[in-house]
Amino acid sequence: MNPEDLKYNVSHEWVGLIEENGEQVAVVGITDFAVEQLTDLVYMALPAVGTRVKAGQEFGEVESVKAVSALYSPVDGEVIASHEELVDNLETLGSDPFGQGWIIKVRLENVTSLDGLMDRAAYLQQCADA
């Protein structure tokens, strides 16, 4: 996915919309900035397919040697895919955070839940201010 076209959560998750089997699907991951901040990832917990997620609510966690960080959903909807292969290949999060590092796919409940998210420019500003 092109980072320029994505929307961003304050908590460093990205979301992009794609067409899959004729319906609009949200793909969710975490940013390169987040992965760099976390460093030394050792574990990741993903939601089961069918789990309902809500914007701002925890849907999983990623753990580094130092600490655990929750993953917060940027959207409302139902998890239709969980990227289980990532769990054993956490380095993918660092090498391709906006592509093969995707974490979950969500069937959107409403597209308006994306309204409160940041665009690329606003997100990069947030990172610069951190």
Place this chain on the structure above:
Amino acid sequence: MSESHQLELKTTPLTQWHVDHGARMVNFAGYQMPVQYSSILAEHAATRNAAALFDISHMGRLRFEGPRAHELLDYLLTRRVTDIPTGAVRYSLMCNEMGGVLDDVLISNLETPSSRHFFLLVVNASNREKIVKWIGPHLADYPDVVCNDVTESTAMIAVQGPRSAEIVGKLFAPRVVELAYYRALVVDQMHKPCIISRTGYTGEDGFELIVRAEDAGRVWENLLLAGRQHAITAAGLGARDTLRLEAAMPLYGHELSEEMDPITCGLGFAVNLKDRVFIGREALENRRSRPLGVKRIGLRLAGKRAAREGASLIDSDGRTVGHVTSGTFSPTLQYPIAMGYIASELAIEGTAIDVDIRGSKATAEIVTLPFYRRV
């Protein structure tokens, strides 16, 4: 995810070096300290396989001088001080009257090249103020003893790892490299005084150096240069914590506190009750004959999820029977490890126990400490 504290944090003589070299800085016990430079895993591996350099200047350093300094310290510490030979270091506890641990410390009996005798007490950064206050009234009972807090006027650097001796050997005289474990020397190389001991907090061979604040930068750079062929790296508090945890060394505020006594923590070796009077003696004598009912244990967890401080230990009947005091994913062993306290009757190696990690259960096994021992 991370917040930068711009409070009035104390710095060490090496803080600027850390910042200049890209360290991620955190507030630790009121000091601005590096938690990691590049990666905790890389810094951890460097310490286990070759060598790493740690700025540990935040540790408190108190210098005691006077003809009865050894008597005062003997009264304050759980281990005998009066028979520490010159050039020796002892691990000890300082306890209150109830036997609660005020701090765990290193006490050294030292002699300068000009034959001046003194004792050096190294305390945890987080406890320094408390310890200085605690010692105050006792110091008044020993008018000939002078205690100087030299923390701010000095720096403390640890060189740790199997290559430490080779590296230190390039900068110091052979008698420094020949120091035995828990031995220390005061050297005065080119008029730069340095206390150097064969001690550490990583489970590896290594040295800890105390130098004047103004010499710290040069000593640090020289050590990096001397260790270049071994790819020595600067390491932060993150690796320091994973290293000490693998070596099962207790950390004050986690395994140790004023609510905990050394016997229960498994530090009975550092409590000497024989023919001595010291603060906490009675309580500790009692504790020896009437154990508290919990024991410090090590846990190996299944899976990759680490149990962090505060996680509950659950028995097969669903009862909470203990808790985790420190835990991490072990970089050397490649599985999660933890230390904690558990009901004594369950503190048996091989016992299976569940750990509640933020609401979901992980299985664990009680294992022998330390998790890691150097060969």
